[in-house]
Amino acid sequence: MIKTEDIIKIASYFTIVAHSPGRLRVRVNPKIKNENSNISIEDIEQIPNKIKGIKNIKVNKVIASVTITYDANIFKPEVWEDLINKRNLDEITKIINNLAKEVM
Numbered sequence: 001m002i003k004t005e006d007i008i009k010i011a012s013y014f015t016i017v018a019h020s021p022g023r024l025r026v027r028v029n030p031k032i033k034n035e036n037s038n039i040s041i042e043d044i045e046q047i048p049n050k051i052k053g054i055k056n057i058k059v060n061k062v063i064a065s066v067t068i069t070y071d072a073n074i075f076k077p078e079v080w081e082d083l084i085n086k087r088n089l090d091e092i093t094k095i096i097n098n099l100a101k102e103v104m
Helices: 004-011 030-034 041-045 077-084 089-099
Strands: 014-020 023-028 054-060 065-070
Touching (some): 004 089
Antiparallel strands (some): 023 065, 054 065
């Protein structure tokens, strides 16, 4: 199971490519492969089943990108910007924990 701190750690390898309310596309730094973690791509793709407001996560390993579709009324676009840029992480942790569909 993926935890909130895992989400924050994974996001630290992301760079925003395109972002419009409800859709975020990020490039993934190849250094993520060096991360000693038990988190799989399947774990990442299952996040929408665990957190309210995230509709879909599509991982493209060929071009090292991730596309996230989300409800912009639940997750404000600024939350994603802050997560990727490592700002207001305590507040983001609270938001994610409040929206968790199961104990994470």
